[in-house]
Amino acid sequence: MHVKIVKFSTELYTILRPITMETATIEEASATEKVTSEMNEGVSVVSLPDGQTLQVHGVIQTTQPSVIQSPQIQNVQEAVDTRGSGTTTSDPQKRREILSRRPSYRKILNELSSDAPAVPKIEEEERVEEEAPVTSSVATVTAPSSIYQTSSGQYIAITQGGAIQLAGPGGEALQGVQALTLPSSGTPQPGATILQYGAQPGDPGQQLLLTAGQVLVQAATGDMPAYQIRSPSSGLPPGVVMAASPGAMHSPQQNTEEATRKREVRLMKNREAARECRRKKKEYVKCLENRVAVLENQNKTLIEELKALKDIYCHKPE
DNA sequence: ATTTTTGGTCGTCAATAGAA
DNA sequence: TTCTATTGACGACCAAAAAT
Secondary structure, three states, rough: HHHHHHHHHHHHHHHHHHOOOOOOOOEEOOOOEEEOOOOOOOEEEEEOOOOOOOEOOOOOOOOOOOOOOHHHHHHHHHHHHHHHHHOOOOHHEEEEEEHHOOOOOOHHHHHHHHHOOOOOOOOOOOOOOOOHHHHHOOOOOEEEEEEEOOOOOOOEEEEOOOOOOEEEEEEEEEOOOOOOOOOOOOOOOOOEEEEEEEEOOOOOOEEEOOOOEEEEEEOOOOOOOEEEEEEEEHHOOOHHHHHHHOOOOHHHHHHHHHHHHHHHHHHHHHHHHHHHHHHHHHHHHHHHHHHHHHHHHHHHHHHHHHHHHHHHHOOOOO
């Protein structure tokens, strides 16, 4: 389906760009009158045989049989073919040219929205969430010594007493985490911390061992809350800010660890980015579909209008 | 009931655009 | 020029539907 969506959006893009640029050419194949395509500000001037002119708004081809046949369909088909076959071309250079980037969905949508107010604008991502004041979400924790933030804006605070608190961006308790207890003594390792949580009240829950420097991070943003324990050397996800420096590393082994860490960070970031991109793409496709519906409706109305005017003109008493 | 097909999501890589 | 964000492409995986 992935492929289908890609193709679909590509086609829509190919189809819609000319439409939004208002460059469609209209021609009546059977009739003698000529329809000139002077799409100025979205208005076409239709010339009738007797020299009369008629102003109509941008007309696009509908799927239904219409009195107006547009040669644009052919052009669109060609354009789609060019792109579609690009994926199978053997020449990598050619392929690269064909696959050259389109503007981002945000850009296209924003362009569209400036063309047509009906198309919702993709707002700049709300950074407020990420910039939420730490103090508000961890206000109930006594003097946190380390505060970590997940990519989803949740906070993990570790107090000087070793207590861990998870909180959402707005300060609400983390879903699914009912209890977090930390034994004040008897930790298995020096500097280690046991994080205990249960999904239900009264649930004995599970215990996680956090050694010194390790960080609990949210591992999934789906329906199921999932968390990962990560050490600074094994990489941190985007949005997780180390409160304490893991210290300088210089040895070759440490260098490879650093490289691994960097890679993990990059992968994590890209994962998030891909998710976001797919979300935006869906939104984009939805908007285009809406736009297609609106324009098709408009087109239908205009065609009917044109038909009516033609009728009037044809039956005009001499 | 089992196998195959279809449709969907996800993670990763790589190319590119745009910002710093 | 370097770094970061974005996104197309690809493959792996899963679940539901269709075919056998």
